[in-house]
Amino acid sequence: MNKIEELIEQLCPNGVVFKDIETLINNKSVSTITPPRKLTKNFYQTIGAIPIIDQGQDFIIGYTDNEEVIIDKGLYVIFGDHTEVFKYVDFPFAQGADGIKIIKTNPSVIVSKFLYYALNSYYIKTGKYTRHFSFLKKTFIPIPPLAIQQEIVSILDKFTTLAVNLKDELQARTRQYEYYRNELFNFEGKEAQWETMGEIGTFIRGRRFVKDDITTEGVPCIHYGEMYTHYKIWAKKAKSFLEPTLAAKLRVAHPGDVVIVAAGETIEDIGNGVAWLGESDIVIHDACFTYSHSLNPKYVSYYLQTNLFRSQIKKYISSGKISSINAPGLSKARIPIPPMEEQERIVGILDKFNTLVNDISVGLPAEIQARRNQYEYYRGKLLDFKSISNG
Known part of the structure; x- marks a missing residue:
């Protein structure tokens, strides 16, 4: 029996309560906050002290040095109202443009990162570019005891770290590939x-x-x-x-x-x-x-x-x-x-790099996808609770 199974046996052997987000908002377990001000795209910088978070796929879209727009450090779940993208933010930031909901939890009821993982698992995306917060509020999630929430977060964080490390390695390998590709075609002082x-x-x-x-x-x-x-x-x-x-x-x-x-x-x-x-x-x-x-x-x-x-x-x-x-x-x-023999040598080297950084069946992208599938599988299993009535 693993640690989560032991905790479930001790703390909630009959199941857990599921509640929709709207109920959690009404009973103050969850709240949304309003930023001091939103930044439009023409104020985004490529470098700066404060990261800008918007509803796009990129985690950080830009930076600003304007302290008047800063949202203080906290534990936030960001929901893209149009894009249905979830982000977890635990540092000071500024809101970019429009279209995000900044969600904060009551830590005595819900661990903020547990909410992030639960919404990623239970929210059903529509895929349409429209407002979605009303759909999010109707989403039911399990509310297990805090000790179980924290253990689930700890396990899923490890999967996330593995995936991030692989992505970092892929970026490094891609830069290395691009460097060698340019260098291999530099024939200064060589036969060509x-x-x-x-x-x-x-x-x-x-x-x-x-x-x-x-x-x-x-x-x-x-x-x-x-x-x-x-x-x-x-x-x-x-x-x-x-x-x-x-x-x-x-x-x-x-x-x-x-x-x-x-x-x-x-x-x-x-x-x-x-x-x-x-x-x-x-x-x-x-x-x-x-x-x-x-x-x-x-x-x-x-x-x-x-x-x-x-x-x-x-x-x-x-x-x-x-x-x-x-x-x-x-x-x-x-x-x-160069001679055909040298052309073939260059192709052989670049083929290996290309496979490593681009091949979705055997290279790093394949390993990243495998880790993602593994993460999603375990997220689903870990968040699969037996439901009991609200009592």
Whole structure:
């Protein structure tokens, strides 16, 4: 019998009372507080003494030095009224913009962090962008004795710490990956020929098709939006397909070509590529180019992510609501061409880093997901109490 089971046996063998948040507010077990003032986005700073908390996914959205807006240190559960995001805050902060509820507990009834974990488990998200506090108030949560609440918090905190440590490691590995990627393409003093991409290959723009044209089977295709949401360095299988009659009118990338995205909402979006390593041709969208060449395809794809390449194409990108680059602009970018053996060595090194930081099946992201699943499983088990009437 573990410690929680022993405490339940001693303190609440018949079950615990479940109460909705509205009842807890009415009986003063829970309260909401109003900040001195809310900060709009134009007052957010990138550095400052006071963190700014809003309802977005990012835990801290910015900083301020304005002490007039500070909310004193306490133990708070933050609820995003529109986004349904929960945050636990135990330090002084400022409220950013609108749309959050700042919840405080009566510590003689509810441990603040227990409330945070319980709401994450019992609140059912609607997924709609509307006000949700009325839904939150109807949420029932268990109210076990304080000793049990504290033990549950202690266990779940350990899972959270493990996940945070993994995320920190992932960020460090990602920075290391980016450093080595840039360094491996620095051929100063090494054997490498430099050519423009236009001199050693050809760019062909795809032809237009729309999302409604996409089917679940047929001829494989790449829509430019998928270059941001689905494809990474290389691919052997397509996510989407087109009817053969339509596909016959469009343009394709051949196996070994690199598909390069040529349009996006920001300059940073432009120029990313995916090496197509499938067994057959693949149709490409008109916001993409296929680049045919005689290099290692993944070598080219990795090069497209380097600071060196991106700094070269930046001046050829036309910015606006949608930023874009044309074939002449891409053609002017210079690329180092070492012997094929060296290209393969570089690809081998970067493949290992890429797997570690991006592969959701075997790398750090997979381990983070496994920890998240484990945390959610145990959170559900630990908060699964037998209910008794309010008496």
